[in-house]
Amino acid sequence: MPRGPGDDRAPGRGGGDGLVSEGSCGADARRDRPRSPGAAALMLLLPATMFHLLLVARSGPARLLGPPPYLPGPEALWSPQMLLLWFTWLGLQAALYLLPARKVAEGQELKDKSRLRYPINGNPIYDFFLGRELNPRIWSFDFKYFCELRPGLIGWVLINLALLMQEAELRGSPSLAMWLVNGFQLLYVGDALWHEEAVLTTMDITHDGFGFMLAFGDLAWVPFTYSLQAQFLLHHPQPLGLPMASVICLINAVGYYIFRGANSQKNTFRKNPSDPRVAGLETIPTATGRQLLVSGWWGVVRHPNYLGDLIMALAWSLPCGVSHLLPYFYLLYFTSLLVHREARDEQQCLRKYGLAWHEYCRRVPYRILPYVY
């Protein structure tokens, strides 16, 4: 297909005009996707879970495993003003996304050897859940890339801030636990935005379609479920002494050090294997010409970045004390998400690298937690 106006792909074989199409830009993410019957259930269960968590967080007993303390009336669930506010927020983020980009980065190589450009300043039910379009775009607006980092993540820390300010109004000043949760999660979101380009090498951008999971995940699950600890603390203040707060800060620092170190090492290596920061690392050659790191962070376990992320998830829950299970929901959900994600990535890498991946698994036998898993 001839390259039309607004084509956002770097030169390469294949057609496509930057619009969503069946061509290279409309790459179909379903190619090698195993079927799973759970998608329909998840599309009902996930919104219900999110509402249950938010209702329980506001209730006195805060019993995660019990029935919701009350069911709000329609007037509490529907507000034209809130809908307008949400679309205004989305519109603002979309407008900021469309501002002239300081830099334009190229994405991962597509099947037709072309690469999409991203400004740097997302069976019928199952496909709907996991998405069909790998790169849903209208001209240069990439819906998956836009949703991945901006409205949900920035919305998450804004909700946290609103809860911190509400606690200040309620109790005179925010609690130390609320400050910690706000600070840790602001660091996490700020890091994601600072390393915006790194999202181009994540599975969501390179492999997953933009369907219900990523749309709901980015726009609802992240802002309203990831702010659960702050929600809980507003309604269930927790005493936290400086010694314990210091230990929790250390745990978060260790997690962030591993998370950032591992992600930056792999992303630097993928962008330029000769970069002095990674050139000395031991690698395994593969038939694709790409190499696999087998020393450094990626020689400890096969997903060191997941380990760092999980350690931070623990640090986000600890300020909420141990009297309730609710604040640990994120850690439980996130562990299952990353275990499932690691298994999906494992299958993709086995297809990509064959014997080289077997050799990597032999040399680095643990997936996420050394000597455990």
Ligand SMILES: NC(=O)C1=CN([C@@H]2O[C@H](COP(=O)(O)OP(=O)(O)OC[C@H]3O[C@@H](n4cnc5c(N)ncnc54)[C@H](OP(=O)(O)O)[C@@H]3O)[C@@H](O)[C@H]2O)C=CC1
């Ligand atoms: N907070 C949240 O809700 C979530 C956070 N995350 C975080 O997102 C980050 C990215 O995770 P994710 O997108 O799953 O994927 P990863 O960043 O872990 O990337 C996986 C890819 O990295 C490459 N790779 C794997 N092993 C090696 C190696 N030894 N040497 C070189 N390249 C290797 C492979 O791709 P290739 O070889 O093709 O380059 C593989 O497919 C993680 O830190 C994770 O914790 C993820 C999901 C949810």
Ligand SMILES: CC(C)CCC[C@@H](C)[C@H]1CC=C2C3=C(CC[C@@]21C)[C@@]1(C)CC[C@H](O)C(C)(C)[C@@H]1CC3
């Ligand atoms: C609702 C479902 C059960 C689960 C939906 C999962 C999504 C919420 C996550 C899938 C991958 C994500 C990533 C991040 C946020 C959560 C989602 C969208 C991420 C942007 C968080 C910040 C990190 O620094 C990152 C590495 C950029 C993450 C990329 C993956």
